[in-house]
Amino acid sequence: MDAQPGTYGYTRAACTILTHLVCTIFTILITVLSRPGSSLFSWHPFLMTLAFSFFMTEAILVFSPHGSPFRMFPHKSKGRLHWVLQCLGLACAALGFVAIVYNKHLAGKAHFTSWHGLTGLVTVCVVGIQCLAAVSLIYPSLVKGWSLAKLKRYHAAAGLLTYLLGGGSLFLAQLRVVHGLRGGAGLVPYSALPGAEQPGHHEPSLQRLHGKETLAVLTVSMQPYKYGSNQ
Numbered sequence: 001m002d003a004q005p006g007t008y009g010y011t012r013a014a015c016t017i018l019t020h021l022v023c024t025i026f027t028i029l030i031t032v033l034s035r036p037g038s039s040l041f042s043w044h045p046f047l048m049t050l051a052f053s054f055f056m057t058e059a060i061l062v063f064s065p066h067g068s069p070f071r072m073f074p075h076k077s078k079g080r081l082h083w084v085l086q087c088l089g090l091a092c093a094a095l096g097f098v099a100i101v102y103n104k105h106l107a108g109k110a111h112f113t114s115w116h117g118l119t120g121l122v123t124v125c126v127v128g129i130q131c132l133a134a135v136s137l138i139y140p141s142l143v144k145g146w147s148l149a150k151l152k153r154y155h156a157a158a159g160l161l162t163y164l165l166g167g168g169s170l171f172l173a174q175l176r177v178v179h180g181l182r183g184g185a186g187l188v189p190y191s192a193l194p195g196a197e198q199p200g201h202h203e204p205s206l207q208r209l210h211g212k213e214t215l216a217v218l219t220v221s222m223q224p225y226k227y228g229s230n231q
Ligand code: HEM
Pocket: 030, 044, 045, 046, 048, 049, 052, 097, 100, 101, 104, 110, 111, 112, 113, 114, 115, 116, 117, 118, 119, 120, 121, 123, 124, 166, 167, 169, 170, 173, 174, 190, 193, 194, 195, 196, 219, 222
């Protein structure tokens, strides 16, 4: 019986370390595949993954009593590190959002026409509101009639929802992988995704491939998750 808390502690530490690893490796993978700077679009997957998979995950794990490199730090320092990482995440998410909206504007495409685009828009708005509301934790006197404990409870609950939304948007962005493996258009580079066209490049994006870009990226046709698609 004595061993139980130890086993429980080790399991939690192992899960936390695994989460650090998975999120960091996923961010590195998307960075390599999207080649940030190679086009305006390339900044979108890179910055969004950096924001939601890396910064926001690390910001939450700062408070983990198991497997966090900062677990020995006083709670105040962890709080500070948490909001610095969240601010970095917010900045990346905002820049990633601007990159895709501007890219679509330059390419003359309609906005928010896919499930990914729509959930992405909601996610970015919710993240903005969540960060704004979090200012009340640093200056509790701003919110009259709410105790700090109550504010913290609401912040944690809303934060969980926000993180789930971010994860959902990332998941929807990767869904085309599944479509590809099931016999979709095949593996294509991010730059060839419908919606990722470069301004001035008007031919259908998948036709641009023709074996030129061999770095096959884990993405295929966007069609299955446009609204109304029955695929
Ligand atoms: C949580 C992370 C993400 C969020 C919040 C997000 C958000 C968005 C938003 C709001 C749009 C719509 C822009 C518009 O219509 O003007 C969009 C479009 C797009 N995103 Fe993301 N994105 C995320 C991650 C990714 C990733 C990792 C990829 C790469 C696989 C990706 C690929 C695309 C593509 C190809 C489009 C254009 C097509 C469309 O509108 O659906 N996104 N994203």
